[in-house]
Amino acid sequence: MRPWSALVVLVTGALVATLVHEALPALVPRALPELWGMAFSPPDRFGALGPLTGSVAVAALALALAGPVGVGAGIYLGSLAQGTWARLLSGAIDTLTGVPAVVVGFLATSFLLPVLRVVAPAGGGYGLLPAAVALGVMVVPTVEGFAADAMRAVPADLVAGSLALGATLEASVLGVGVAHARRGLSQAVLLGTGRALGEGMAVEMLVGNAPHPPALLAPSQTLTSVLVQQFGLAQPRSLWAHALAVLGILVLALAAGVSALGARRA
Amino acid sequence: MAWRWLLAAAVLGGLAPWLLRSVPVRIRVAGSTAFLPLVLRMVAAYRREHPGVEIDVTGGGSGFALAQLQRGVVDVGVSDLPRAAPRLVTRPWARTPVLMVVARRLGVTAIRRSAIRSLRGSSRPVWPGTRRPVIFVERPYGSGTQALVERWAGPLNPRLRPVILGANGLVAQVVAATAGATGFLDASDLRADLVPLRLDGVTPTLANVAAGRYPLVLTARILTRARPGGEVRRLVRALTSTRAVAAAGRPLGYLPP
Numbered sequence: 001m002r003p004w005s006a007l008v009v010l011v012t013g014a015l016v017a018t019l020v021h022e023a024l025p026a027l028v029p030r031a032l033p034e035l036w037g038m039a040f041s042p043p044d045r046f047g048a049l050g051p052l053t054g055s056v057a058v059a060a061l062a063l064a065l066a067g068p069v070g071v072g073a074g075i076y077l078g079s080l081a082q083g084t085w086a087r088l089l090s091g092a093i094d095t096l097t098g099v100p101a102v103v104v105g106f107l108a109t110s111f112l113l114p115v116l117r118v119v120a121p122a123g124g125g126y127g128l129l130p131a132a133v134a135l136g137v138m139v140v141p142t143v144e145g146f147a148a149d150a151m152r153a154v155p156a157d158l159v160a161g162s163l164a165l166g167a168t169l170e171a172s173v174l175g176v177g178v179a180h181a182r183r184g185l186s187q188a189v190l191l192g193t194g195r196a197l198g199e200g201m202a203v204e205m206l207v208g209n210a211p212h213p214p215a216l217l218a219p220s221q222t223l224t225s226v227l228v229q230q231f232g233l234a235q236p237r238s239l240w241a242h243a244l245a246v247l248g249i250l251v252l253a254l255a256a257g258v259s260a261l262g263a264r265r266a
Numbered sequence: 267m268a269w270r271w272l273l274a275a276a277v278l279g280g281l282a283p284w285l286l287r288s289v290p291v292r293i294r295v296a297g298s299t300a301f302l303p304l305v306l307r308m309v310a311a312y313r314r315e316h317p318g319v320e321i322d323v324t325g326g327g328s329g330f331a332l333a334q335l336q337r338g339v340v341d342v343g344v345s346d347l348p349r350a351a352p353r354l355v356t357r358p359w360a361r362t363p364v365l366m367v368v369a370r371r372l373g374v375t376a377i378r379r380s381a382i383r384s385l386r387g388s389s390r391p392v393w394p395g396t397r398r399p400v401i402f403v404e405r406p407y408g409s410g411t412q413a414l415v416e417r418w419a420g421p422l423n424p425r426l427r428p429v430i431l432g433a434n435g436l437v438a439q440v441v442a443a444t445a446g447a448t449g450f451l452d453a454s455d456l457r458a459d460l461v462p463l464r465l466d467g468v469t470p471t472l473a474n475v476a477a478g479r480y481p482l483v484l485t486a487r488i489l490t491r492a493r494p495g496g497e498v499r500r501l502v503r504a505l506t507s508t509r510a511v512a513a514a515g516r517p518l519g520y521l522p523p
Contacts, residue, residue, distance in 0.1 A: 042407045109436070114443060124401045124444050126429050209406070209430035219427045229432050233329035233408035236336050 019252065022245035031239060035246060039211035040226050042234070046243035047211075052250055054128060054214040054222035058203060059196040061132035066139040066196075067189050073140070074147020074188060079154065079173045097141040105205035108134040113206070120217035126208030127217040131225075134202045143192040150184025151177060190262035194255045200224035223251045291497045292320040297331035297344030298410050299434050300452040301486045304360055305344055305505075307514045312504050319497055327432070329408025335489055341498045342505075343489040346410030348417075356487045357506050358523035360515055362452050363470040364411055364482040365462035367438070369445045372398070376464035379481070383420045391426070393446065402428040403437050403449035414484055415450050452484070453519030472521055485523060 037047020116125035208219020331343030
């Protein structure tokens with residue numbers, strides 16, 4: 001097993017080293033002020049602050065939508081659900097896991113944007129909100145999976161004790177089981193956040209990609225939407241390519257930070 | 267433990283020449299999405315005549331083609347960007363009209379260049395004769411279509427928030443679904459629910475492009491890293507044949523240079 005784990009460490013290290021090497025020319029004092037802007041708009045503006053704020057806002061919004069649904073479904077499937085309904089719900093969530101990001105983006109473009117256009121015609125319905133809704137749909141299975149695992153890890157004696165004292169099954173699960181599994185449940189939400197921060201394709205299709213400060217219902221940018229749209233376009237060894245590598249490091253740092261927080265809670 | 271790794275390396279090393287011999291010639295082509303239908307049509311014809319050659323075709327845009335050619339990731343690029351490409355060999359290839367489109371239900375069928383420039387320069391653009399706001403659907407920096415549009419119609423007011431999309435198909439879908447939206451497309455992406463506007467009174471037809479009357483014309487070039495040899499050279503020669511471009515291109519809305 002050791003060679004394989006060493007390989008994982010090596011690949012991760014190589015990934016970080018490559019990104020840092022590619023980003024270095026944009027991190028020198030002369031180029032650094034460029035990164036403080038709110039707009040990433042080549043060929044002359046490479047502000048990372050706007051896309052960074054957009055990414056954090058989209059992930060937070062997605063988790064606000066998907067967190068309660070995912071945790072609720074996890075609690076239900078991990079400790080209460082039985083029979084046909086449990087299999088049906090579990091199958092539906094498994095199916096959701098397999099839907100590619102581009103399909104989620106396409107469905108949201110077809111069904112969600114027309115509704116949002118009525119509310120905000122000037123922005124065409126694009127912005128952080130549709131991206132967050134699509135991300136929320138994609139994140140639910142991740143949150144549900146970890147939440148259900150956390151609930152399954154609750155010792156049966158605890159719930160049985162509560163039942164023996166006369167509490168109903170629902171009250172026992174919610175009062176005793178959830179209290180015991182709260183670290184695992186918050187870890188599920190954090191891992192969902194990591195997933196939301198790293199997703200690019202669906203976000204690129206729905207956020208609008210305008211180089212402006214982030215807005216709920218007006219075209220905006222996120223780190224991953226800029227990366228998806230521009231990574232292949234940038235000329236090698238240009239400030240544009242180096243600035244994109246900085247955005248890549250920011251995505252990596254955010255996702256790694258959230259994962260580390262999740263691991264500490266486990 | 268180490269002897270297993272050595273054995274695996276020896277087996278792979280021994281098999282490598284045989285594995286490499288059995289890999290067919292593979293050519294990678296990428297570039298302007300506006301000219302992708304023509305590339306696909308001509309490559310399909312080339313594949314039929316040269317069955318042993320594998321050709322991968324992707325879009326990605328002109329900027330993508332230039333960047334990937336310089337990285338050595340693709341062998342043949344298609345670019346409609348006007349900017350020079352250092353260390354790349356370029357050959358003129360094909361032309362196509364760029365259509366300014368709006369949703370059919372908007373009711374607009376023609377516009378003058380001065381009106382477009384004024385709309386793009388305004389901070390609150392509204393379609394003339396209506397109170398409907400104009401939503402600009404643009405392409406990312408690095409797109410040849412976007413560069414042409416900005417040269418002809420002027421830059422957008424910096425206070426406007428355009429929707430920036432990477433794919434022609436998405437531009438068509440969004441403009442068709444949004445009364446008030448406008449974008450620029452090549453002829454092959456035109457849908458029944460979109461209207462191509464007459465620009466300065468000229469309809470976007472191949473005849474008007476050939477006569478030099480239609481103002482928005484995208485010209486594509488075929489690019490390679492150095493003067494290519496072998497199969498790549500044969501493919502480039504087949505792609506740049508004026509007669510072949512005319513035959514394959516006309517039904518799709520393209521003309522030879």
